[in-house]
Amino acid sequence: MAHASFFEKIWTLTRAIPPGRVATYGQLAAYAGQPRAARTVGWALHSMPADADIPWQRVINARGQISSRRCEHTVPLQQSRLEAEGVVFRNETVDLDTFQWRPSMDEVDAILADFESD
DNA sequence: ATAATGACTGGGG
DNA sequence: ACCCCAGCCATTA
Numbered sequence: 740m741a742h743a744s745f746f747e748k749i750w751t752l753t754r755a756i757p758p759g760r761v762a763t764y765g766q767l768a769a770y771a772g773q774p775r776a777a778r779t780v781g782w783a784l785h786s787m788p789a790d791a792d793i794p795w796q797r798v799i800n801a802r803g804q805i806s807s808r809r810c811e812h813t814v815p816l817q818q819s820r821l822e823a824e825g826v827v828f829r830n831e832t833v834d835l836d837t838f839q840w841r842p843s844m845d846e847v848d849a850i851l852a853d854f855e856s857d
Numbered sequence: 858a859t860a861a862t863g864a865c866t867g868g869g870g
Numbered sequence: 871a872c873c874c875c876a877g878c879c880a881t882t883a
Contacts, residue, residue, distance in 0.1 A: 745880055764865050768879090779880045781864040786883075798864075806864045817864090 743854035745771055749783040755850045756797040759825040760840035761833055763801045770847050777801075785810055796820040797840075803833040 748771040756762050765777040773779070784795050796817045800806045805814045818828055826838050842850070 765867095768865085773879070775866085775878050776880065777865040778863055778878065779865090782862080782879095782881070782883090783864095785864060786881085795864085800864080801866060808864075810864055812864080 745773065745776065745779065746783040746786065748772070748851060748854060749780050750787055750791065750793055751854070752847075752850060753784065753793050753795065753798060755842070755846075756794060756840050758794070758797075759838070761797050761799050761803075761821070761826060761835070761838050762840045763835070764798060764806075765801055766839075767798065770842075770851070781806065799833060801835075803835045804831055 749767055752767050752770050753762070763777075764780040765774070768774060768776040768780045771780075780798070784793075784798060787793050787795065795812065799817075805817050807817050808814055818831075821833070822828065826833055
């Protein structure tokens with residue numbers, strides 16, 4: 740993987756989120772090495788290649804709610820995609836205690852292994 | 858090199 | 871619990 744950009748790390752991490760689980764922007768930012776770059780994660784997903792097979796719907800905000808109001812992906816679309824995977828919404832909110840993806844540090848390292856050897 | 862731009866977040870009121 | 875706001879930071883729409 741040549742010159743691992745922050746965006747590429749975010750895309751790779753997003754692809755690793757299992758179906759039926761969700762991750763938050765801040766969570767992925769931290770895994771990518773920038774705990775304070777949550778906003779940049781949203782940008783990374785917004786600018787991901789259209790042909791890439793990335794489960795963008797599995798990334799939501801720290802409140803357990805969908806934050807895609809401002810982009811082409813409508814909230815209903817993201818919610819329906821998640822519900823199709825088994826994620827339950829209650830009052831437009833996902834219970835993070837139940838559905839948040841919680842990989843071990845080792846798993847995260849393995850997911851990003853391709854970037855480390857740069 | 859600078860400024861602008863968000864699919865954010867945590868804390869305070 | 872809810873709303874608001876200042877701080878955040880990689881990338882360049």
